[in-house]
Amino acid sequence: MSAAAAEPLLALEGVHTHIGPYHILHGVDLAVAKGRITMLLGRNGAGKTTTLRTVMGLWQASAGAIHFDGRNIAGLATPDVARLDIAYVPESMGIFSDLTVRENLFLAARKGPLDSARLDWIFGFMPALKTFWLQRAGLLSGGQKQMLSIARAMVEPRRLLLVDEPSKGLAPVIIQNLIVAFKALRAEGVTILLVEQNFNFASMVGDTVAVMDNGRVVHAGVMADLIADEALQARLLGLSLDSHQ
Amino acid sequence: MSTTTPIAPATVEDLPAAPRDWMPLLLIPILILLALPLVGSFPTWATLTIAGLAMGLIIFLVASGLTLVFGLMDVMNFGHGIFVALGAFVGVTTISALGGWTASSSFALNLAAIGCAGLAAAVVAGTVGVLFERIVVRPVYGLHLKQILVTMGGMIVAEQVILALWGPEARPMMRPASLQGSFIFADIAVEKFRLLAVCLGLTIFAAMSLLLNRTKLGLLIRAGVQDREMVEAMGYRVRFLFIGVFAAGSALAGLGGTMFGLYQEMVTTAIGAQMMVLIFIVIIIGGLGSVGGCFVGALLVGLASNYIGFVAPKVNLFSSILLMVLILLWRPQGLFPVAKR
Ligand SMILES: Nc1ncnc2c1ncn2[C@@H]1O[C@H](COP(=O)(O)OP(=O)(O)O)[C@@H](O)[C@H]1O
Ligand SMILES: [Mg+2]
Numbered sequence: 001m002s003a004a005a006a007e008p009l010l011a012l013e014g015v016h017t018h019i020g021p022y023h024i025l026h027g028v029d030l031a032v033a034k035g036r037i038t039m040l041l042g043r044n045g046a047g048k049t050t051t052l053r054t055v056m057g058l059w060q061a062s063a064g065a066i067h068f069d070g071r072n073i074a075g076l077a078t079p080d081v082a083r084l085d086i087a088y089v090p091e092s093m094g095i096f097s098d099l100t101v102r103e104n105l106f107l108a109a110r111k112g113p114l115d116s117a118r119l120d121w122i123f124g125f126m127p128a129l130k131t132f133w134l135q136r137a138g139l140l141s142g143g144q145k146q147m148l149s150i151a152r153a154m155v156e157p158r159r160l161l162l163v164d165e166p167s168k169g170l171a172p173v174i175i176q177n178l179i180v181a182f183k184a185l186r187a188e189g190v191t192i193l194l195v196e197q198n199f200n201f202a203s204m205v206g207d208t209v210a211v212m213d214n215g216r217v218v219h220a221g222v223m224a225d226l227i228a229d230e231a232l233q234a235r236l237l238g239l240s241l242d243s244h245q
Numbered sequence: 246m247s248t249t250t251p252i253a254p255a256t257v258e259d260l261p262a263a264p265r266d267w268m269p270l271l272l273i274p275i276l277i278l279l280a281l282p283l284v285g286s287f288p289t290w291a292t293l294t295i296a297g298l299a300m301g302l303i304i305f306l307v308a309s310g311l312t313l314v315f316g317l318m319d320v321m322n323f324g325h326g327i328f329v330a331l332g333a334f335v336g337v338t339t340i341s342a343l344g345g346w347t348a349s350s351s352f353a354l355n356l357a358a359i360g361c362a363g364l365a366a367a368v369v370a371g372t373v374g375v376l377f378e379r380i381v382v383r384p385v386y387g388l389h390l391k392q393i394l395v396t397m398g399g400m401i402v403a404e405q406v407i408l409a410l411w412g413p414e415a416r417p418m419m420r421p422a423s424l425q426g427s428f429i430f431a432d433i434a435v436e437k438f439r440l441l442a443v444c445l446g447l448t449i450f451a452a453m454s455l456l457l458n459r460t461k462l463g464l465l466i467r468a469g470v471q472d473r474e475m476v477e478a479m480g481y482r483v484r485f486l487f488i489g490v491f492a493a494g495s496a497l498a499g500l501g502g503t504m505f506g507l508y509q510e511m512v513t514t515a516i517g518a519q520m521m522v523l524i525f526i527v528i529i530i531g532g533l534g535s536v537g538g539c540f541v542g543a544l545l546v547g548l549a550s551n552y553i554g555f556v557a558p559k560v561n562l563f564s565s566i567l568l569m570v571l572i573l574l575w576r577p578q579g580l581f582p583v584a585k586r
Contacts, residue, residue: 056478082480094475096468097584103464110480138584152479 008067009034009160009191010055015064015074017054024050026215027064032160037182037192039202039223041237042212048195049091051212052162056088057081068160083110084160087153091164091195095145097138101129104137108152115156122151125181143174150178154185161185161192167201179205199237203227211236269541269580272572276545280552288432293551299439301547302446303508306501308524308531309453309539310494316470316534316583318487320382321392324400325524326517328374328495330407332366332502333512337416339365340507347421355421359441359507366503367496373403374495378488400517407514415513418506442504449497450540457536466490470534470583523550526565530572532579541580545572 008031017025025047032038040048053059055066057078066074073081082088096104106114123130126147132140137148146166153161163182167175175198182192182205196202202209206223219226219236226232277294284290311325339362340347346358381399385391420438427434457463469476469483477483505520506512513519527546531538546565553564572580 058474058478077482078474078477079480079482082478088478090475090478094472094478096471096475098471099464099468103468107461107464107468107476107481108479 007034008032009069010193011067012051012055013065013067015051015054015066016062017050017059018062019050019059024215025054025061028054028212028215028217030210030217030220032191032193033208034191035186035189036207037186037194037205039206039209040193040195040212041197041199041202041209042218043238044197046212047215048212049164050215052088052090052164052193052195055081055162056086085158086160086162087158089149089153089161089163089166091168093145093149095137095140095148097136099137100134101132101137101140101148102134104148105129105152105155108155111156118155121184122154125177125184126151143170146170147174147177150181154181157188158190161190161194163192164195165197166194167196167198175201199233266581269538269576272580273541273544273548276548276552280548283556284552288434289555291433292435293555294548295435295439295443297548297551298544299436299442299446299547300508300551301544302450303442303501303504304520304523304527304547305446305540305543306449306504307498307520308527308543309450309536310490310497311524312528312531312534312536312539313466313470313490314487314494315528317466317473317483317490318386319389320386321389322382322396323393323521324377324381324396324403325494325498326519326521327377327400327403327407328370328498328517329502329505329520330404330514330517331373332370332499333418333506333516334407334411334416334502335366335369335499336362336503336506337418337512338411340418340421347419350422352423355423356441358421359424359503363500363503366499368499370499370502371492371496374498375488375492377403377495378491382491404514404517411514413514415511418510418512420507420510438507442508445504453536462486523565526569530569530579532576532582534583535579535581538579538581542572 010030010032012028012030015025015028016023028047028051030040030051040051042048050059054061055073057073057076057080061074064074065072068084068086073084096107099107102114105119109115128140128144129148129151132144137145140148146169150163150166153163166178170178179201182194185192194202194205196206203223203226209219209221209223209226210217211219213236219232226236280293281287281290284293307325307329311322314320314322314325340358343358343361346354349355377399381395382392385395424438424441427436428440429435455463457467465476465481466486469481469486473483476486502516505516509516523546527542528539530542530545531540545568549564549568550561554561576582
């Protein structure tokens, strides 16, 4: 992987999103480089979740373009976005609590039956899923649910993963597993857009970074540069990060 | 979308599944046993129990579709009763048209007559269901108040259409020859038709359970009831699922209408509205969106209504509501609340 900017797999241009009467996104420009992990940072309420939901078609953009692999996907219905091999791990995790761990993963495997070699690969990062394979997902702990939610996005090879605050509320050792899992996905060629509030976590996995505020991207660049520039960190991320670390 | 792929075995050893919540199921035997001293006579109690199960299973046929329709798209269809009425009238017409088969002493021909009536009812109600979804329900997705008004309005219009087609008089609905009367075991009289209704209801419940628990289509329906957005974000078109569920639910309501007509041996235009109250009680008792809960709720309502109809006929109408209140005091979300996100 060269350090030079890879071509974007996903590119948002001037995206506006309204939720009912509220104008939430005010022209988001965001490029997600192919094969890289892009971190999307920003304080609470900046519009990160709304951005991911807009890409997924869960909210419709009221203006602007969303290019995926060169094609404008703004206006597509959510299932059609997903069928471009874009996986979404929402902040709420979206676990089907009444279904078992196995059934949750089975439904995520859209193209066919579960592949056992791939499952074993996933269990390597998330052994709890193997232990609770036939349990109802509602009985899992918060961290295990987060694992399941991410595992659903890994169960078949996808091109782009949108992950919303996966580390929220997780124990440090579980976060370490997550980091390993995301890096393994990147090694597989998956492009990842990761919303995160935990700057430590972000600095460990991110290749590039974008920071949002008030419904806009206010900074975009290489992760290493942001890590090196503490003044920039303080200006962009302010108190919200201190409260996390 | 492959719909019936069995769940592939994975590499992990199969661990025992989590304990299920059996408590609500115990309510059925408890109610049955409690009724014995109230009713007093054992044969009467046994007869009432069979009648209650038959009625409960017919209510289940009608209510199961509605609970899924609500769970999947948050649509409250107050017009569901129309499929019951439609099914009942199509059933009456079919049964009369097959007079030769119903009068015959051959059990097979009698059964075929009921089968044809039920099938015709299901097909007509299912087809009207698809139209109803398109014309009446689709414009009001997500708008609860409008849903109530529009679906009730749709029901009134449809009732008038039925009046125009079949006339205002109540229609007697004759059971076929070999399904009239009762079997007598020891002192217990068991109406033959009720036995048939129990068998049919249990078969359909079993088929539905298999579908919902063992097929991809069924798992998607259950997943959609819990979190529709996530199912869509995984690439499945919940709208199509919903249309299918709406059509199947209407078809089952139509079948239930035929069976309820035969159960009462009488069909009136009011049959739909009359059943609607019971159906809502049942799906609220069961937990909105839960087919298992709907099953238990329907049996409880069917049994309670038969026991109380015998012990204290004056308060019969009140019995189902009392049952609902008691159950909601115990479990405010119903017997098997569906975990919504
Ligand atoms: N469903 C909604 N209805 C109204 N406003 C919303 C809704 N969801 C989010 N918002 C508003 O949009 C803004 C951005 O929210 P969000 O995208 O969730 O931020 P973030 O994920 O960065 O914390 C916030 O001000 C929030 O209050
Ligand atoms: Mg958020």
